[in-house]
Amino acid sequence: MQPRLSLITLGVADLARARAFYEALGFKAGRASNDNVTFFPAGGVVLALFGRGALAEDATVADTPTGSAGTARGFAGIALAHNARSEADVDAALAEAVAAGGKLIKPAGKTFWGGYAGYFADPDGHLWEVAHNPYFTLDDGGRVVLDM
């Protein structure tokens, strides 16, 4: 796995409110954004906003303050993401994470948005999605480049 944090998703209660807050701070949403998700280029990483419940559901964890699957302290409302160049790279990265002591939270598979992704948790329960998104461009260094 290339050592790269591509994207971080913040779970939010009200997407319009959250988007307006970050826009007031100067963030500008990429064209991939829609009524369900916002993607902001954030200087080398993408900051995404997504419904908190939808994020928990996508990761197959319970949106509870304690004791949800794979997390010692409950769902943090945040997921880190590593974007890979291919489905095979997703499989390889998830296998590596598990071999290193991570916990497989959601096996890789086709996603509703047309990609391929799975989730693992690090030893402290921090959630990582490993994803191949065929609609995102990755630059030579592997960074997600959003169309603006």
Add this chain to the structure above:
Amino acid sequence: MQPRLSLITLGVADLARARAFYEALGFKAGRASNDNVTFFPAGGVVLALFGRGALAEDATVADTPTGSAGTARGFAGIALAHNARSEADVDAALAEAVAAGGKLIKPAGKTFWGGYAGYFADPDGHLWEVAHNPYFTLDDGGRVVLDM
């Protein structure tokens, strides 16, 4: 405020264990790392590991699953960070965040590590540190460049 996520800190229970996990995935720690904190360049953003209790203490929030200061759902064990070029830029960014509807969690002030920083929470309680770290180099685009 420049729309930039500079660094993300994961609160961890055992720094050595967490560092070993990320090193097994291919992350390499920068020279600023020590027995209390690890900094990994992560492709345009810095991934930091820090004691979970120490992180909560630094942000002046309670490390409880629910009801801690400024967060609707308790401490997530994660803090985002925006690194600014000067103390004045820290003050300006915090003021902007509050004007936009964020909550001031910790007013800016000198830090134990020789910098200047404060914290705000976004409308969903996600914690942001705004910091000037005189020991970090920022490139032309404002990204933190770690000495390796």
